[in-house]
Amino acid sequence: xxxxxxxxxxxxxxxxxxxxxxxxxxxxxxxxxxxxxxxxxxxxxxxxxxxxxxxxxxxxxxxxxxxxxxxxxxxxxxxxxxxxxxxxxxxxxxxxxxxxxxxxxxxxxxxxxxxxxxxxxxxxxxxxxxxxxxxxxxxxxxxxxxxxxxxxxxxxxxxxxxxxxxxxxxxxxxxxxxxxxxxxxxxxxxxxxxxxxxxxxxxxxxxxxxxxxxxxxxxxxxxxxxxxxxxxxxxxxxxxxxxxxxxxxxxxxxxxxxxxxxxxxxxxxxxxxxxxxxxxxxxxxxxxxxxxxxxxxxxxxxxxxxxxxxxxxxxxxxxxxxxxxxxxxxxxxxxxxxxxxxxxxxxxxxxxxxxxxxxxxxxxxxxxxxxxxxxxxxxxxxxxxxxxxxxxxxxxxxxxxxxxxxxxxxxxxxxxxxxxxxxxxxxxxxxxxxxxxxxxxxxxxxxxxxxxxxxxxxxxxxxxxxxxxxxxxxxxxxxxxxxxxxxxxxxxxxxxxxxxxxxxxxxxxxxxxxxxxxxxxxxxxxxxxxxxxxxxxxxxxxxxxxxxxxxxxxxxxxxxxxxxxxxxxxxxxxxxxxxxxxxxxxxxxxxxxxxxxxxxxxxxxxxxxxxxxxxxxxxxxxxxxxxxxxxxxxxxxxxxxxxxxxxxxxxxxxxxxxxxxxxxxxxxxxxxxxxxxxxxxxxxxxxxxxxxxxxxxxxxxxxxxxxxxxxxxxxxxxxxxxxxxxxxxxxxxxxxxxxxxxxxxxxxxxxxxxxxxxxxxxxxxxxx
Numbered sequence: 001x002x003x004x005x006x007x008x009x010x011x012x013x014x015x016x017x018x019x020x021x022x023x024x025x026x027x028x029x030x031x032x033x034x035x036x037x038x039x040x041x042x043x044x045x046x047x048x049x050x051x052x053x054x055x056x057x058x059x060x061x062x063x064x065x066x067x068x069x070x071x072x073x074x075x076x077x078x079x080x081x082x083x084x085x086x087x088x089x090x091x092x093x094x095x096x097x098x099x100x101x102x103x104x105x106x107x108x109x110x111x112x113x114x115x116x117x118x119x120x121x122x123x124x125x126x127x128x129x130x131x132x133x134x135x136x137x138x139x140x141x142x143x144x145x146x147x148x149x150x151x152x153x154x155x156x157x158x159x160x161x162x163x164x165x166x167x168x169x170x171x172x173x174x175x176x177x178x179x180x181x182x183x184x185x186x187x188x189x190x191x192x193x194x195x196x197x198x199x200x201x202x203x204x205x206x207x208x209x210x211x212x213x214x215x216x217x218x219x220x221x222x223x224x225x226x227x228x229x230x231x232x233x234x235x236x237x238x239x240x241x242x243x244x245x246x247x248x249x250x251x252x253x254x255x256x257x258x259x260x261x262x263x264x265x266x267x268x269x270x271x272x273x274x275x276x277x278x279x280x281x282x283x284x285x286x287x288x289x290x291x292x293x294x295x296x297x298x299x300x301x302x303x304x305x306x307x308x309x310x311x312x313x314x315x316x317x318x319x320x321x322x323x324x325x326x327x328x329x330x331x332x333x334x335x336x337x338x339x340x341x342x343x344x345x346x347x348x349x350x351x352x353x354x355x356x357x358x359x360x361x362x363x364x365x366x367x368x369x370x371x372x373x374x375x376x377x378x379x380x381x382x383x384x385x386x387x388x389x390x391x392x393x394x395x396x397x398x399x400x401x402x403x404x405x406x407x408x409x410x411x412x413x414x415x416x417x418x419x420x421x422x423x424x425x426x427x428x429x430x431x432x433x434x435x436x437x438x439x440x441x442x443x444x445x446x447x448x449x450x451x452x453x454x455x456x457x458x459x460x461x462x463x464x465x466x467x468x469x470x471x472x473x474x475x476x477x478x479x480x481x482x483x484x485x486x487x488x489x490x491x492x493x494x495x496x497x498x499x500x501x502x503x504x505x506x507x508x509x510x511x512x513x514x515x516x517x518x519x520x521x522x523x524x525x526x527x528x529x530x531x532x533x534x535x536x537x538x539x540x541x542x543x544x545x546x547x548x549x550x551x552x553x554x555x556x557x558x559x560x561x562x563x564x565x566x567x568x569x570x571x572x573x574x575x576x577x578x579x580x581x582x583x584x585x586x587x588x589x590x591x592x593x594x595x596x597x598x599x600x601x602x603x604x605x606x607x608x609x610x611x612x613x614x615x616x617x618x619x620x621x622x623x624x625x626x627x628x629x630x631x632x633x634x635x636x637x638x639x640x641x642x643x644x645x646x647x648x649x650x651x652x653x654x655x656x657x658x659x660x661x662x663x664x665x666x667x668x669x670x671x672x673x674x675x676x677x678x679x680x681x682x683x684x685x686x687x688x689x690x691x692x693x694x695x696x697x698x699x700x701x702x703x704x705x706x707x708x709x710x711x712x713x714x715x716x717x718x719x720x721x722x723x724x725x726x727x728x729x730x731x732x733x734x735x736x737x738x739x740x741x742x743x744x745x746x747x748x749x750x751x752x753x754x755x756x757x758x759x760x761x762x763x764x765x766x767x768x
Contacts, residue, residue: 013067013333059366082137124524131177163211236264249332267293288322301330338519401537428647445739446495494552507532572614583632609651675699690726701737716758
């Protein structure tokens with residue numbers, strides 16, 4: 001096997017946090033005043049050096065720069081193009097680092113940028129705020145400095161920037177700007193700024209610059225495609241620029257592929273995994289990329305399973321005839337997977353051979369590049385070992401449980417429908433619960449204090465026994481219940497002190513799941529999660545939450561919610577199986593949750609919340625693929641929740657997503673009450689629900705819990721009034737945007753006081 005030029009190994013990006021989450025600790029220390037800005041930046045530089053060293057040692061010949069971020073790479077782009085919101089300009093001018101974090105988190109005086117999901121991942125980005133008066137200005141300092149660091153260390157490096165079209169398509173109208181303003185109309189104003197950034201990187205020695213355009217894998221209008229064509233026609237025509245590699249990932253480029261293939265750019269990076277596998281035939285159909293570089297994403301950058309090396313090598317062989325140069329890469333940035341599978345020493349060795357995290361994926365990419373350069377015979381032993389590992393997974397009893405499969409196959413339409421229509425249920429629930437107008441509640445979790453985390457660590461390390469741990473958690477539940485009663489909340493929660501994570505907690509109690517110790521993945525900022533691994537068929541050996549519900553409900557006369565994580569979110573925030581359809585796995589999880597819901601109801605729970613924050617997140621990027629997904633996603637929720645009586649109230653919760661595309665699906669869930677994020681989006685979702693004719697009860701959040709700022713009663717009241725303009729009072733709940741796990745008790749108490757005060761004020765106004 002030969003190629004027209006030497007195939008190189010590269011990656012689009014790498015995990016930022018470090019092996020022991022050093023970045024998280026340094027940033028949070030800086031926020032607390034315990035770490036200086038200089039020390040924080042030194043830690044960041046050390047982590048970048050470590051990342052590049054790991055990649056080089058794995059055999060990656062060209063490393064990325066600019067992918068590393070202190071909070072979010074889209075926010076970094078906002079800084080690079082000078083699109084600082086007016087309310088943050090003074091803070092950024094006075095102290096760029098403090099101002100950067102103020103844009104991300106807000107301050108007591110100034111609200112942060114809106115945050116939402118990065119395409120169909122669980123990563124959150126900070127949404128740019130733009131308007132007709134936005135003035136862009138190039139700031140290449142970060143991009144140039146980090147490229148220079150890599151160059152000084154002897155690495156062949158490629159700076160990575162969010163592309164101009166994706167940046168504008170991800171943006172929203174700034175506060176006060178007409179809602180129908182289209183940020184893409186600013187493209188002609190933004191392109192000269194990108195030209196300046198490219199010139200600065202070229203002057204610093206960059207031979208190539210990667211511009212990420214993942215927004216082009218979504219359905220795009222002719223006008224948007226024309227904008228992309230114009231952008232890369234203009235950038236490609238620049239004389240003072242590095243070579244341009246335009247990257248896409250997460251799905252096939254579709255109608256955008258011929259646009260970019262014809263553009264005067266020097267290379268394309270394409271995803272050839274999962275739903276993006278169609279890029280192979282599409283590329284052939286447009287005649288390939290003659291004279292250009294192709295970076296082929298043949299290793300799945302979003303999941304943790306080992307690559308099928310022979311299949312990938314065959315794909316690469318086909319691609320050799322379609323481009324001047326074929327280099328090998330993961331499908332996307334490795335930001336979306338944990339750092340190192342070899343750190344998971346407690347994992348069953350058999351399962352361990354099936355896993356590949358970022359370090360292992362970098363090695364797979366390097367191995368495939370070698371096989372492409374030197375022929376399959378040069379990696380024959382590696383191919384044989386990979387073949388054996390794939391076969392062991394396919395035939396392992398770990399992956400298949402006949403009883404689980406038989407139960408899933410027996411599910412009927414009746415299993416996925418409540419026995420009574422919503423109006424009858426609502427009447428029965430109001431009679432049973434006796435709640436006031438505008439009932440107040442929280443989403444589920446209360447602050448996970450240092451003391452709680454220490455107790456959990458002590459249990460894991462054997463420093464305390466299960467009885468001592470249980471006693472500590474019961475003390476916390478008593479305090480949380482007493483606090484909520486005193487604060488005046490109407491529907492209480494037990495606070496979830498015993499839960500390490502809303503997915504992992506359940507995964508550790510279900511068969512078929514594997515929990516990791518070090519598998520941290522960035523969700524947003526310094527919030528890291530450890531997604532469990534779906535390794536086999538799912539079942540529930542025993543009740544998971546019933547004892548805690550009984551204990552909490554025994555402490556109060558007010559209703560306490562049973563709290564569960566829904567089947568779609570259990571999949572979305574896990575690393576899922578790639579050896580069976582997602583719909584099959586979702587139904588297995590739904591049946592396990594159905595058993596838990598039944599046990600909670602039998603224990604007396606009048607309110608059971610089954611959270612599905614990931615329903616929108618997992619929505620396929622192409623409209624043609626959405627109907628099938630929403631069918632099985634909503635069915636799985638209904639299978640989990642439809643076995644209860646009419647007077648048992650089912651809640652669900654969603655947060656930080658664009659809900660417009662799933663309004664019909666939200667209705668199809670048939671939950672009695674839904675709570676949603678609404679603060680950063682200024683109650684936008686309430687209007688969307690009203691416009692869609694949503695008939696059930698709604699709790700649009702009035703407190704942004706992802707910011708440390710405490711809302712005043714007046715702010716909460718203003719949001720409630722905006723919600724009331726769209727949702728009738730008899731169907732409106734009052735709650736935060738999300739769970740309170742990451743907040744401190746001081747701000748929690750103050751914010752809940754504001755929330756309850758606002759609800760009482762509005763009740764009094766309505767009574768008058």
